């Protein structure tokens with residue numbers, strides 16, 4: 721079966737609840753489609769607002785992070801169990817900004833992803849290299865290691881459910897998008913690695929996204945590459961022209 725494309729917006733730490741409500745009001749009819757799976761990953765305080773604003777549409781809501789514990793003395797954190805009860809189906813795990821500013825390790829990304837799955841959430845697991853790593857020819861090694869740890873202890877069924885987002889750090893928020901060939905070769909390597917671990921049918925089912933300076937101008941060529949199943953979109957998901965990214969075909 722063909723993999724359904726996914727276009728996920730990552731709002732990062734943007735839009736207050738009132739702004740979120742009015743922005744969703746502006747774009748929801750334009751991005752409401754069956755052709756791709758559309759997800760808006762919003763700040764925690766906007767989850768309920770977004771759910772209400774999106775009622776009656778096919779657009780999904782996602783969170784941007786979660787803790788690996790179900791509950792406990794972790795001031796300021798949110799658990800997968802909480803997201804599950806709120807019926808938030810997706811959660812970004814291990815975004816490079818979390819890895820860089822909040823020191824999240826590959827192991828933490830793995831534990832969080834396993835916990836997300838246990839709560840029936842779909843983790844959108846982010847991996848990607850820095851410009852220094854790319855320039856020193858280490859892209860494939862870095863991504864391989866990140867993916868290998870992230871998928872540790874996952875079953876074939878788990879890996880069919882997860883979404884992998886290849887986000888080269890040098891392309892995030894910089895306006896320097898990976899070329900479609902650069903993005904494709906890494907996404908193809910990611911799929912190959914899944915095949916080596918769990919077989920071809922799992923590898924053929926897992927959605928692998930590209931993220932990093934996706935715009936209405938480059939979405940089509942990127943998302944139509946054979947191993948790229950859509951995108952994780954930052955800045956461009958905060959504009960009404962996000963519609964054109966969603967309708968990239």
Ligand code: 13P
Pocket residue numbers: 730815887891892893894895931932933934952953954955956
């Ligand atoms: P930009 O699309 O703003 O480069 O951000 C990409 C990203 O980090 C999505 O998670």
